Amino acid sequence: MSEWFTIEKIDDQTYAISEYKHWEQVHSYLVIGDESACLIDSGLGVENIHEACKQLTSLPIMTATTHVHWDHIGSHHAFDQIAVHEKEADWLRHFPIPLPVVKANLLRDPCDFPKSFDPSAYTVFQGEPTRILHDDDEIKLGGRTLRVVASPGHSPGHVCYFDEARGQLFSGDLIYAGCLYAFYPTTDPIAFRASIQHVKTLHVKRLLPAHYALNIPVSLIDEIDEGFMMIEAKGLLKQGSGQFDFEHFSIHI
Numbered sequence: 001m002s003e004w005f006t007i008e009k010i011d012d013q014t015y016a017i018s019e020y021k022h023w024e025q026v027h028s029y030l031v032i033g034d035e036s037a038c039l040i041d042s043g044l045g046v047e048n049i050h051e052a053c054k055q056l057t058s059l060p061i062m063t064a065t066t067h068v069h070w071d072h073i074g075s076h077h078a079f080d081q082i083a084v085h086e087k088e089a090d091w092l093r094h095f096p097i098p099l100p101v102v103k104a105n106l107l108r109d110p111c112d113f114p115k116s117f118d119p120s121a122y123t124v125f126q127g128e129p130t131r132i133l134h135d136d137d138e139i140k141l142g143g144r145t146l147r148v149v150a151s152p153g154h155s156p157g158h159v160c161y162f163d164e165a166r167g168q169l170f171s172g173d174l175i176y177a178g179c180l181y182a183f184y185p186t187t188d189p190i191a192f193r194a195s196i197q198h199v200k201t202l203h204v205k206r207l208l209p210a211h212y213a214l215n216i217p218v219s220l221i222d223e224i225d226e227g228f229m230m231i232e233a234k235g236l237l238k239q240g241s242g243q244f245d246f247e248h249f250s251i252h253i
């Protein structure tokens with residue numbers, strides 16, 4: 001049994017698989033249907049998350065990417081079936097950030113890595129996706145469906161996954177209780193804000209973020225929207241405006 005991952009049950013067919021020992025506190029989610037399962041993101045790649053998933057289901061497991069940042073594709077190599085949005089398929093084939101930069105981030109803060117982990121051998125996944133996703137596509141798992149909700153801003157092909165029947169929104173790096181990032185070249189603060197407004201129209205009952213606190217209220221969507229509204233009202237909704245701190249989150253643009 002891995003000591004690196006923390007597994008928390010959301011419901012009988014949904015699990016959060018978290019990497020709390022790392023400063024980024026990454027969450028990946030195993031979503032189980034009647035015929036197959038889908039892991040939303042594959043974590044940091046410090047340990048093989050596929051092995052952790054196999055303890056939770058015997059069904060075939062694909063991975064679906066919220067976005068192609070290194071901390072969400074770490075164990076993609078362990079999956080035969082990989083889905084990604086069309087706008088970031090090329091990033092899976094050729095990851096755009098140099099490996100030393102990724103490693104500096106991975107090792108930024110002291111962390112109790114497992115003994116089996118060798119940072120010098122760490123690489124970022126590169127490979128061919130098996131499925132290209134578009135806005136409103138459905139991933140059918142048998143008795144359970146995840147809808148692709150294009151939500152660019154943090155990255156150009158960022159998507160959330162929405163289980164409409166359960167009201168679960170797997171929000172990736174669009175919504176979490178921490179500092180939201182839209183300040184580097186491939187981000188877009190205006191698109192980020194539009195994505196928050198789009199997500200507001202969904203009937204979300206449970207937010208399942210990709211970082212930090214697992215239990216966050218749905219009202220955070222409105223709070224983030226209001227945060228963006230305040231920034232826009234000051235004429236500062238553009239890259240380079242800096243970091244804006246609010247009660248439960250920050251926005252760095």
Ligand SMILES: [Zn+2]
Pocket residue numbers: 067069154173
């Ligand atoms: Zn990201």
Ligand SMILES: [Zn+2]
Pocket residue numbers: 069071072173210211
């Ligand atoms: Zn992230």
